[in-house]
Amino acid sequence: MDLLKATEPLAAHVSWAVWPEVDLSRPLDDLDLSTPDLKASQVHVNAVIVGLNRSKEIGDTFLKWGNFHTAAKHNDHVLAGAFVGTPFEGALMVDLVDAVEGNSTNVPVTETDVTKLGEFVRSLGSDDPVFVGLGSKVYAGLHQHRVSLSRIMTQSPDNWADPTGGERIVPETRIVKLPHYSSQNHRSHYSHPATYRARAHAALDEAFTADGWGDWRQPGLPRSTRT
Numbered sequence: 001m002d003l004l005k006a007t008e009p010l011a012a013h014v015s016w017a018v019w020p021e022v023d024l025s026r027p028l029d030d031l032d033l034s035t036p037d038l039k040a041s042q043v044h045v046n047a048v049i050v051g052l053n054r055s056k057e058i059g060d061t062f063l064k065w066g067n068f069h070t071a072a073k074h075n076d077h078v079l080a081g082a083f084v085g086t087p088f089e090g091a092l093m094v095d096l097v098d099a100v101e102g103n104s105t106n107v108p109v110t111e112t113d114v115t116k117l118g119e120f121v122r123s124l125g126s127d128d129p130v131f132v133g134l135g136s137k138v139y140a141g142l143h144q145h146r147v148s149l150s151r152i153m154t155q156s157p158d159n160w161a162d163p164t165g166g167e168r169i170v171p172e173t174r175i176v177k178l179p180h181y182s183s184q185n186h187r188s189h190y191s192h193p194a195t196y197r198a199r200a201h202a203a204l205d206e207a208f209t210a211d212g213w214g215d216w217r218q219p220g221l222p223r224s225t226r227t
Contacts, residue, residue, distance in 0.1 A: 081193025
């Protein structure tokens with residue numbers, strides 16, 4: 001599947017974890033993090049990086065694949081620091097909630113939001129991605145509705161049963177929590193890409209080790225061992 005062609009109608013809302021090399025010695029407001037000339041070979045859905053919601057309306061003119069690719073105000077250069085040069089580079093990036101709100105406390109996460117995300121990712125041909133929740137609220141929403149998400153990703157019915165007639169637990173989709181990259185979480189990373197990268201990688205190490213998912217640094221990301 002040509003992922004760029006499939007998602008181009010949503011190019012104002014979704015994007016990909018690909019950023020140009022930037023000179024961080026320059027004023028951050030001058031950074032150009034846009035990637036309008038992406039190639040299909042650069043992107044994948046082995047992982048899905050999930051934010052909460054848009055903070056402002058998208059006008060008639062917008063930057064193609066511009067979500068998560070703005071300058072200093074949103075700290076997107078800090079987010080880029082976590083994924084460039086890793087198997088997560090090129091991953092799908094999308095917001096969980098289709099709402100415009102600058103205050104995250106006013107953005108509830110519902111089961112419908114999570115299932116819509118799963119259906120969208122499944123439509124792109126991915127059944128076993130790693131979902132990366134950016135911040136506590138996104139992770140909590142994904143985790144709270146993880147069974148519904150897993151049923152969509154594994155295409156398991158509600159009464160999925162084993163051969164002996166007993167009900168089996170639906171194999172859970174992998175969900176990882178990373179600290180939020182925004183300036184509001186400044187004390188976590190001091191808005192410095194290298195510091196955020198170290199904290200994000202430590203979180204990935206902990207999650208993949210604790211759940212026996214293998215080495216996330218493996219090219220292409222390891223698939224789960226669910227049956």
